[in-house]
Amino acid sequence: MAARKPLIAGNWKMFGRQSSLSEIKALWGAIAPAAEAVEALICPPAVYVGQAVWQARGTQISIGAQDCSAVGDDSARTGEISAAMLADAGAKYVIVGHSERRSQHGEPDALVRRKAEAALAAGLIPIICVGETQVERADGRASAVVGAQVRSSVPDGNAAIVVAYEPVWAIGGASTPTVAEIAEIHGLVRATLVAKFGEGASGVRILYGGSVSPKNAAEVFSAEGVDGALVGRASLKAADFAAIILGHPAAK
Numbered sequence: 001m002a003a004r005k006p007l008i009a010g011n012w013k014m015f016g017r018q019s020s021l022s023e024i025k026a027l028w029g030a031i032a033p034a035a036e037a038v039e040a041l042i043c044p045p046a047v048y049v050g051q052a053v054w055q056a057r058g059t060q061i062s063i064g065a066q067d068c069s070a071v072g073d074d075s076a077r078t079g080e081i082s083a084a085m086l087a088d089a090g091a092k093y094v095i096v097g098h099s100e101r102r103s104q105h106g107e108p109d110a111l112v113r114r115k116a117e118a119a120l121a122a123g124l125i126p127i128i129c130v131g132e133t134q135v136e137r138a139d140g141r142a143s144a145v146v147g148a149q150v151r152s153s154v155p156d157g158n159a160a161i162v163v164a165y166e167p168v169w170a171i172g173g174a175s176t177p178t179v180a181e182i183a184e185i186h187g188l189v190r191a192t193l194v195a196k197f198g199e200g201a202s203g204v205r206i207l208y209g210g211s212v213s214p215k216n217a218a219e220v221f222s223a224e225g226v227d228g229a230l231v232g233r234a235s236l237k238a239a240d241f242a243a244i245i246l247g248h249p250a251a252k
């Protein structure tokens, strides 16, 4: 199997100001020795992507965005931001299909897939998020729901993607799945990607997201099939995010 460099991504959501961008330099100061072993990514609000890229110059911290338009071509779409613009600003990744976009903006799998396709066409790596709700897990449907989301949200024919498994009920809360539950869904996601891409799936990193913190990071990373994390709250402060990155076994 191809070696996959772990990816630990910070999703700042709608938090932060220009002054928060100094966290990027502070983060680099803490994680530089681990940069060959683990890739660190920060996804600030779109308005700050260009400045974040500037802050990250001279470091190996990657910068990404949190969403993009499904429409690739320049066109009259007030308020939309294209993947090509994000790439032009220096972004390398873009998160698509985050559960907050799916639930707060009614984004279905088909739209998530078009956003991922637009990202790929612009040379960005889409981080495609999937995950079941609490009710779906309680009903024993977690695997079926996540498998269907992967099949419908991941584009065909281009495996230059990242998938993030983020159980909706674990985001922004206090509870996380057990190590066995994480491993089970990661195995299912991997099998679904293999069915789609064949051997090409071996390079796809599958991240876990949902209440990852300095406290539980080592446990999360110990789950089989976890290639890194997508981190919300604990990515806003360099000290916390660095502790998570340095907690990865590859960083030791």
Ligand code: PGA
Pocket (backbone or CB within 6 Å): 011, 166, 170, 171, 172, 173, 209, 210, 211, 212, 230, 231, 232, 233, 234
């Ligand atoms: P959280 O968010 O780490 O604050 O739970 C994760 C996410 O939504 O990506």
